[in-house]
Amino acid sequence: MDYASLETFLAEGKAALAKGPIAMILVEDLVEVESTIRHHLKAGFAAPLVFAPEALTLPGDLAEKIHRIPWNMHAPEALVRAVNPVIAAAPPGTWMYYCFNAEYLFFPFCESRTVRELLAFHTEERRAAMLSYVVDLYAPDLEKNPNAVNLTEAMLDRSGYYALGRPDPENQGHPKERQLNFYGGLRWRFEEHISEKRRKIDRIALFRSAPGLTLRPDHTFSDEEYNTYACPWHHNLTAAIASFRVAKALKYNPGSTYDIPTFRWSNSVPFDWSSQQLMDLGLMEQGQWF
Structure with a gap:
């Protein structure tokens, strides 16, 4: 599912945080994004949160398995500004994970x-x-x-x-x-x-x-x-x-x-x-x- 912003996800898609483990994949460029997502789905993460630029395109079967949030990883403090609001919104004790593409x-x-x-x-x-x-x-x-x-x-x-x-x-x-x-x-x-x-x-x-x-x-x-x-x-x-x-x-x-x-x-x-x-x-x- 696509969201207009992180704020929109936290307002409308918060149910995705109800049960962990939650994976957050931070996309810095367009290299090996698909393989990164598939690897973590196979590892056992359900519906990863993918923070990605608008230029990213994904196959339909993969796009429907993720929560896509528009994000600029080259902005100041992009990592903590993405991860910390998700930590705050998740139920206490939820296991979480973050990584970058590739x-x-x-x-x-x-x-x-x-x-x-x-x-x-x-x-x-x-x-x-x-x-x-x-x-x-x-x-x-x-x-x-x-x-x-x-x-x-x-x-x-x-x-x-x-x-x-x-x-x-x-x-x-x-x-x-x-x-x-x-x-x-x-x-x-x-x-x-x-x-x-x-x-x-x-x-x-x-x-x-x-x-x-x-x-x-x-x-x-x-x-x-x-x-x-x-x-x-x-x-x-x-x-x-x-x-x-x-x-x-x-x-x-x-x-x-x-x-x-x-x-x-x-x-x-x-x-x-x-x-x-x-x-x-x-x-x-x-x-x-x-």
């Missing part, structure tokens, strides 16, 4: 289990949010794929990932409890082209709505417990978002595109689109879920 959610055993099963288990562990690593994908041949996107030949880095303590400015810069900043992938290898505040690869992509909860521009939440990677007593599930977003940006940006003839290096490996590969590489944690 991004694909993976979680442990997603080939045989749905996102609803994942979140049911996470809820039983008394967790209200789930850490996700944004894993950069890229095409191996940039002459063949100048926008760096190729789903059938996608590659990722098998090493080069690390974490640092997240300083707490309210506690003399000491690290925050159970919070880390994670780095790696293209943001690490080509950091000279990426501002410092955009180099992290961690994102709290799955979370439960709550009164007063807000998403911040750096992909963290106003409730600090949401930003933790695990509960105090054991490791929890984490997810991964396989993403062409950074590769696209580096090739679209005139300041970096001519400096990068290829994204391939000695630690590039083909992405096999499986949760097992991401777990084997340490990019996803199954916790106590077997």
Whole structure:
């Protein structure tokens, strides 16, 4: 269903928020929008909210399965202005998720289990949010794929990932409890082209709505417990978002595109689109879920 604005959706389509999990797909350009929507429908999200420009066209069978909201992702604070009103409108405790186009959610055993099963288990562990690593994908041949996107030949880095303590400015810069900043992938290898505040690869992509909860521009939440990677007593599930977003940006940006003839290096490996590969590489944690 199409809506004239976000305000119209919140007034007329609020029933879509009555039962989660709710997926919000934020469309920055027209690259792989259809595959992004289909991937998340298959994962178990019903009727995603798609924030998209007017130029986007979708097949009829797909258009009828989504709630389409006109949105300009290049406007200031476009992310938080889209997500936070939906959080506020949803019933408290509703599981929600957000991503951008050309991004694909993976979680442990997603080939045989749905996102609803994942979140049911996470809820039983008394967790209200789930850490996700944004894993950069890229095409191996940039002459063949100048926008760096190729789903059938996608590659990722098998090493080069690390974490640092997240300083707490309210506690003399000491690290925050159970919070880390994670780095790696293209943001690490080509950091000279990426501002410092955009180099992290961690994102709290799955979370439960709550009164007063807000998403911040750096992909963290106003409730600090949401930003933790695990509960105090054991490791929890984490997810991964396989993403062409950074590769696209580096090739679209005139300041970096001519400096990068290829994204391939000695630690590039083909992405096999499986949760097992991401777990084997340490990019996803199954916790106590077997």
